[in-house]
Amino acid sequence: MSMNSAADRRPNVIWVFGDQHRAQALGCNGDSNVHTPNIDNLAAGGVNFNRALSGFPLCCPTRGSLLTGRYPHHCVPGHERRLPEDQPTIANVFNEEGYETAYFGKWHLDGFQESEGRGAYHIVPPERRGGFRRWIGYENNNSPWDCWVHGGEGEDAFHYRLPGFETDEMTNLFIDYIRERGEEQKAGDANSFFAVLSVQAPHNPYMAPEAFRREHTPGNVELRPNVPPIARVRDEAQVNLSGYYAMIENLDWNLGRIRESLREAGLDLDTHIVFFSDHGDMHGSHGQFHKTSPWEEAIRVPFMIGGERPFYGRITGTSSALLNHVDVAPTTLGLCGIETPEWMEGTDYSSHRLPGRGRAEDDEPDSAYLQSVIPTGHGHSIDKPWRGIITKDGWKFVCFEGVSWLMFNLNEDPYELANMAHNSVYAGKRAELLGKLREWIERTGDSFELPEN
Structure with a gap:
């Protein structure tokens, strides 16, 4: 050509x-x-x-x-x-x-x-x-x-x-x-x-x-x-x-x-x-x-x-x-x-x-997929695999295998000072974000054990 x-x-x-x-x-x-x-x-x-x-x-x-x-x-x-x-x-x-x-x-x-x-x-x-x-x-x-x-x-x-x-x-x-x-x-x-x-x-x-x-x-x-x-x-x-x-x-x-x-x-x-x-x-x-x-x-x-x-x-x-x-x-x-x-x-x-x-x-995705597939084992690194999402409306959710880890409302907390992943007040939002994360894992053919709730 x-x-x-x-x-x-x-x-x-x-x-x-x-x-x-x-x-x-x-x-x-x-x-x-x-x-x-x-x-x-x-x-x-x-x-x-x-x-x-x-x-x-x-x-x-x-x-x-x-x-x-x-x-x-x-x-x-x-x-x-x-x-x-x-x-x-x-x-x-x-x-x-x-x-x-x-x-x-x-x-x-x-x-x-x-x-x-x-x-x-x-x-x-x-x-x-x-x-x-x-x-x-x-x-x-x-x-x-x-x-x-x-x-x-x-x-x-x-x-x-x-x-x-x-x-x-x-x-x-x-x-x-x-x-x-x-x-x-x-x-x-x-x-x-x-x-x-x-x-x-x-x-x-x-x-x-x-x-x-x-x-x-x-x-x-x-x-x-x-x-x-x-x-x-x-x-x-x-x-x-x-x-x-x-x-x-x-x-x-x-x-x-x-x-x-x-x-x-x-x-x-x-x-x-x-x-x-x-x-x-x-x-x-x-x-x-x-x-x-x-x-x-x-x-x-x-x-x-x-x-x-x-x-x-x-x-x-x-x-x-x-x-x-x-x-x-x-x-x-x-x-x-x-x-x-x-x-x-x-x-x-x-x-x-x-x-x-x-x-x-x-028609764009309403969230983005986050991953750490194989940890490096280096100093100053997270030593466990994790998965997460960030949503267009400003929420972040991240989990280790089988357990929730981080959850932030970035709109009100851009420096991520208030982790709400285990706050019962936000259990409904956590379930919603967990569902979106599950969709990403299935959509991309990834393999990861998510927490039950």
Whole structure:
């Protein structure tokens, strides 16, 4: 399928996403600790999905769902599990539609066990790179100044150490790709493209280049109201957050560089920009750290769709859609006018950016499904499987196998300070939410022992 004619060419679309970036940690979402002018501008000129979430707040399962639009129990059910080799991805769909496809950065879908060595040195073979035609990345790396990338195959294979900070260097490679696409367009020989930039920031270790770290010290960090008054917890949270916010500001700066490269390449008016994260980070809220838990700080993620002036009739503002990790691929395809394949399980929310696209709002799910299928056993993680839901009308319900665990009315209790899961006054609401959760388990073919009431 040729798409060289400018009149016939579909829009480009790029993903830019970080790791462990919680939704609350953005200027446009109300966090006074951090300055994110480029992300804020993207939201101002686009749509900010202010209730977007990660239905399984853990790296590998979420990444599997992002690429396939399938729930983790059908795809990547736990940490360091491999993306099934026979599972098509969003890249395969774009390839079939005549797009160029490219992936840059953290992969973490090849099932490499860090207990056997360092993931930065592991080579993901070409046949397990998700169908992307260009792929430069790494399986996993938690050392941002000592990051190794690889790609190519056969005599063209390469593996080398990036010369600087991971987020900066991966952005450099991504910008090179944008410039290539711009030169092709100027020469009249360009296909539309789908390109992904996946960076480590702001995942721990929480460190950033000195220019960004300079403004952030532990003593200046204002903690969320649900961080308990325990000195050990508060001290650790403030130390970590000072680096975390610096990493976010570095990521914001790099997003600005990407947008400028699109303008210079003449691609800014033809490219959707989708900015998000795989999951959040607790940072001391409820005395917890890192991820794998169903509280808001771990499951809520930034998610915005923007671009300069991509198309007439575009929508700007905020959306309260419960966009989940399985919905990212269908929504991205919808932005380009491509139907969701039957094997994807998520919802196309592209109508919240482009009128008439995707699923009608009154046909969208009234809740979103939350899971932890296989616990990691890591420190600061929930050590039991759990399932839960969040409803459009603001309720959250989560249970362990056979027993209710958490229930919050987020409308009146956004910091989740009043757990009503075992309050007899709310027994009727608990039964209602349990019924909705049962429907999700049955609808998705999941397996989990729910409490009786």
